[in-house]
Amino acid sequence: MNWLVDFFGDPAHWSGPYGIPVRLLEHLEFSALALFLATLVAVPLGLLIGHTGRGHLVVVVSANLARAIPTLGVLVLFVLLLGTASIWPVIIPLVLLAVPPILVNTFEGIRGVDPELRDAAYGMGLRGGQVLGQVLVPVALPLILLGLRLSAIQVVATTTVAAYTGLGGLGRFVIDGFATQDYASVFGGSVLIVLFALVVQVGFTLVQRVTVSPGVSRRLKVRDSGATSR
Amino acid sequence: MITFDAVTKRYPDGTVAVDRLGLEARTGEITVLVGPSGCGKTTSLRMINRMIDPSEGRILLDGAPVDTVDPPVLRRGIGYVIQQAGLFPHRKVVDNVATVPYLLGWNRKRARGRAMELLERVGLDPAMGERYPFQLSGGQQQRVGVARALAADPPVLLMDEPFSAVDPVVRTNLQDELIRLQAELNKTIVFVTHDIDEAIKLGDRVAVLRVGGKLAQVADPKTLLTEPADDFVREFLGRDRGIRRLQFVSTGGLRLRTDLTVREGADGRGDEPWLLALTAEGRAAGWLARGRPGELGPAGTFRHGRDSMRAALDAALLSPSGHAVAVDEQDKVVGVATRQALDEALTEAVHG
Amino acid sequence: MGDGPPSLWEWIARNWDTGRAGSIRDLLSDHLLMSLVPIVAGLALALPLGLACIRWRWLYQPTAAVFNVLYALPSLPLFMLLISVTGLSPVTVIIPLIFYAMAVLIPAVVDGIRAVPEHVRQSAVAMGFTPLRRLVQVELPIAAPVVIAGLRVVAVSSISLVSVGALIGQGGLGMLFTRAYQNPFLPPVVVGIGLIVLLALVADGLLVLAQRLLTPWERARRAT
Ligand SMILES: Nc1ncnc2c1ncn2[C@@H]1O[C@H](COP(=O)(O)OP(=O)(O)OP(=O)(O)O)[C@@H](O)[C@H]1O
Numbered sequence: 001m002n003w004l005v006d007f008f009g010d011p012a013h014w015s016g017p018y019g020i021p022v023r024l025l026e027h028l029e030f031s032a033l034a035l036f037l038a039t040l041v042a043v044p045l046g047l048l049i050g051h052t053g054r055g056h057l058v059v060v061v062s063a064n065l066a067r068a069i070p071t072l073g074v075l076v077l078f079v080l081l082l083g084t085a086s087i088w089p090v091i092i093p094l095v096l097l098a099v100p101p102i103l104v105n106t107f108e109g110i111r112g113v114d115p116e117l118r119d120a121a122y123g124m125g126l127r128g129g130q131v132l133g134q135v136l137v138p139v140a141l142p143l144i145l146l147g148l149r150l151s152a153i154q155v156v157a158t159t160t161v162a163a164y165t166g167l168g169g170l171g172r173f174v175i176d177g178f179a180t181q182d183y184a185s186v187f188g189g190s191v192l193i194v195l196f197a198l199v200v201q202v203g204f205t206l207v208q209r210v211t212v213s214p215g216v217s218r219r220l221k222v223r224d225s226g227a228t229s230r
Numbered sequence: 231m232i233t234f235d236a237v238t239k240r241y242p243d244g245t246v247a248v249d250r251l252g253l254e255a256r257t258g259e260i261t262v263l264v265g266p267s268g269c270g271k272t273t274s275l276r277m278i279n280r281m282i283d284p285s286e287g288r289i290l291l292d293g294a295p296v297d298t299v300d301p302p303v304l305r306r307g308i309g310y311v312i313q314q315a316g317l318f319p320h321r322k323v324v325d326n327v328a329t330v331p332y333l334l335g336w337n338r339k340r341a342r343g344r345a346m347e348l349l350e351r352v353g354l355d356p357a358m359g360e361r362y363p364f365q366l367s368g369g370q371q372q373r374v375g376v377a378r379a380l381a382a383d384p385p386v387l388l389m390d391e392p393f394s395a396v397d398p399v400v401r402t403n404l405q406d407e408l409i410r411l412q413a414e415l416n417k418t419i420v421f422v423t424h425d426i427d428e429a430i431k432l433g434d435r436v437a438v439l440r441v442g443g444k445l446a447q448v449a450d451p452k453t454l455l456t457e458p459a460d461d462f463v464r465e466f467l468g469r470d471r472g473i474r475r476l477q478f479v480s481t482g483g484l485r486l487r488t489d490l491t492v493r494e495g496a497d498g499r500g501d502e503p504w505l506l507a508l509t510a511e512g513r514a515a516g517w518l519a520r521g522r523p524g525e526l527g528p529a530g531t532f533r534h535g536r537d538s539m540r541a542a543l544d545a546a547l548l549s550p551s552g553h554a555v556a557v558d559e560q561d562k563v564v565g566v567a568t569r570q571a572l573d574e575a576l577t578e579a580v581h582g
Numbered sequence: 583m584g585d586g587p588p589s590l591w592e593w594i595a596r597n598w599d600t601g602r603a604g605s606i607r608d609l610l611s612d613h614l615l616m617s618l619v620p621i622v623a624g625l626a627l628a629l630p631l632g633l634a635c636i637r638w639r640w641l642y643q644p645t646a647a648v649f650n651v652l653y654a655l656p657s658l659p660l661f662m663l664l665i666s667v668t669g670l671s672p673v674t675v676i677i678p679l680i681f682y683a684m685a686v687l688i689p690a691v692v693d694g695i696r697a698v699p700e701h702v703r704q705s706a707v708a709m710g711f712t713p714l715r716r717l718v719q720v721e722l723p724i725a726a727p728v729v730i731a732g733l734r735v736v737a738v739s740s741i742s743l744v745s746v747g748a749l750i751g752q753g754g755l756g757m758l759f760t761r762a763y764q765n766p767f768l769p770p771v772v773v774g775i776g777l778i779v780l781l782a783l784v785a786d787g788l789l790v791l792a793q794r795l796l797t798p799w800e801r802a803r804r805a806t
């Protein structure tokens with residue numbers, strides 16, 4: 001506990017280029033950037049494969065492979081191959097590792113929609129794009145958001161590890177602190193990362209609450225007006 | 231009018247689901263497609279709104295080939311109801327019903343207004359419009375499905391086994407409701423079922439298909455029951471075809487006796503074994519047996535001239551006297567159809 | 583020879599068994615141990631907890647919520663926070679991995695057993711199975727496919743996650759990554775990634791095999 005008081009109580013930790021606010025913003029920036037780019041790739045691809053039903057092997061294989069590949073190894077590999085002149089050698093693997101969870105869940109979500117529903121939508125006269133946008137996506141949204149949440153968890157963790165290869169962010173407190181045996185920094189940084197991850201988790205839960213229709217999540221209680229036939 | 235002109239559907243795996251089907255579904259009538267599982271009913275139906283395209287032949291809608299119309303545009307003008315209703319779970323009931331009006335660009339207020347009106351039409355409390363589909367029973371969902379199909383007032387309605395997933399009581403309600411609606415709306419309806427009773431109850435004309443997608447017979451229900459084209463149709467109609475036929479024989483010509491009634495409380499007189507006791511309002515109170523005053527047996531009734539011979543026969547079988555009681559629209563007794571009278575009418579029905 | 587950097591295979595041959603700590607073979611066996619323990623311990627803890635969640639329904643919601651949160655926490659800060667308790671030892675890496683494993687396996691156990699059809703359960707009761715025998719001989723075998731699917735996820739991700747432990751000096755094959763980064767040199771990374779992926783694939787394959795052996799009726803069904 002003393003370490004935490006040392007870390008958070010030191011005004012020097014709250015300002016300057018190596019202070020908590022800057023590190024926090026860096027962590028947010030890198031995570032958000034990677035998640036954004038991964039979403040840009042994975043959601044349309046997942047929608048396409050789920051909607052057309054073609055290429056689902058790609059999805060399955062990428063999901064299994066992504067789980068098996070060690071993040072630290074990939075980060076080191078990219079940095080050794082591409083150098084550290086920019087943040088991209090680190091961001092690219094972050095994106096690559098963030099793609100599969102979104103891809104798999106988007107795909108499964110779309111594919112799992114009741115075929116009767118899809119049929120009814122076409123039968124009403126919706127066009128392909130309208131069926132996807134107005135019916136399939138809203139119904140598959142819980143799974144799509146689950147994919148995004150799992151991916152965000154992954155990205156926040158990998159951004160932390162990436163501090164080892166020189167990326168900024170909250171991981172710096174932990175990595176640098178560990179190297180210099182500054183345990184106040186190690187513990188303070190760890191607590192910050194844990195809090196950060198929790199906030200992200202809560203954020204996604206809120207987004208889910210707001211965006212998923214109560215008709216899909218079945219969150220509403222049946223209010224019986226008494227006029228039913230059964 | 232919907233015209234099937236030598237339509238064949240061959241699936242990529244070689245299955246011939248529909249084989250040179252020629253059929254007309256007349257404007258303002260309910261045409262029922264009926265037949266055993268896998269005989270190509272759904273395939274035929276779905277070729278009308280181009281959910282499936284025929285391999286050969288053409289389908290015409292009021293003389294115009296459907297394949298000249300962009301499918302989504304075509305479908306917005308044709309109501310479509312399926313077995314599990316297929317309601318969008320993420321939309322409130324009212325917005326489900328307003329789906330096609332929205333697609334047609336109606337503004338929200340007008341579309342929702344129309345949806346509310348339709349919910350009432352199909353017998354639902356408009357307050358249910360604010361619920362989500364999962365908050366409705368199966369029968370209610372099916373009603374919403376019908377309302378949704380009717381929303382943009384399409385002249386044509388396609389219904390694929392719409393009532394087969396609900397319990398028998400609800401199914402009967404929904405069927406009656408459809409008959410009532412159709413009397414108001416006069417749509418051109420193509421209705422698919424594998425239930426011959428449903429076909430005969432609902433159809434103005436019934437088309438019987440056999441496996442392999444060949445048309446076995448198309449006729450009005452009465453003709454179908456009296457003159458089945460071949461053994462397949464006869465078999466499909468079932469053993470009680472004779473009884474069912476009576477559904478189409480009117481009770482209007484039934485000879486009634488009016489001398490078999492007494493006021494309730496009065497004694498049986500004369501030598502009739504059974505007399506019908508009437509209430510002060512002239513309704514049937516029950517059958518009195520000679521020599522057993524005060525004991526009333528149940529009286530089976532039918533609406534004279536409106537119910538069929540099947541109902542009259544049913545009424546007779548429910549009465550201890552064996553006679554059926556004819557009543558008017560106000561349930562007032564107009565006479566008694568004796569066994570002899572029923573027998574005469576049946577003989578005439580068989581030969582006439 | 584002697585000039586220029588060694589080839590990948592030369593490097594492997596030279597470092598496979600150096601006789602000192604940190605040879606590839608040592609790291610491999612460390613890695614195996616550190617990933618095997620979370621898989622086995624995770625299952626051993628998730629089974630009773632999952633069963634408890636089925637027995638007492640109210641328990642499932644809060645349990646799932648807690649493990650959901652734990653699952654969302656990155657491993658590195660957890661390692662660091664644990665150092666003050668368990669020191670710089672493999673245990674520090676193993677404990678968070680056990681939590682992750684439980685987060686996946688508890689729902690798998692619960693879903694798997696809940697998927698046992700009620701009529702099967704009832705007929706087992708009717709035939710006079712005691713609750714324990716019913717569990718072991720009827721419910722667990724039927725739940726096995728779902729649980730093993732969970733185990734496959736756990737095995738593969740544990741094997742790859744152990745390598746993060748290298749950042750506190752306890753990472754099995756992950757040590758090759760830090761070594762490669764410190765004196766910039768490619769072969770250790772390639773070997774590390776390759777061996778870890780290979781291990782994951784082997785573990786996955788073994789579990790698929792286990793599933794086949796444990797649930798022969800599934801295979802028969804697929805064959806028909
Ligand atoms: N997409 C398809 N590909 C291949 N064969 C099909 C396809 N859809 C239907 N069939 C086959 O075509 C035949 C007719 O099918 P259809 O669905 O029209 O029957 P149905 O009369 O509606 O049957 P049911 O009463 O069971 O709904 C069946 O033999 C069916 O197996």
Ligand SMILES: [Mg+2]
Nearest residue numbers: 271272273390
């Ligand atoms: Mg069908």
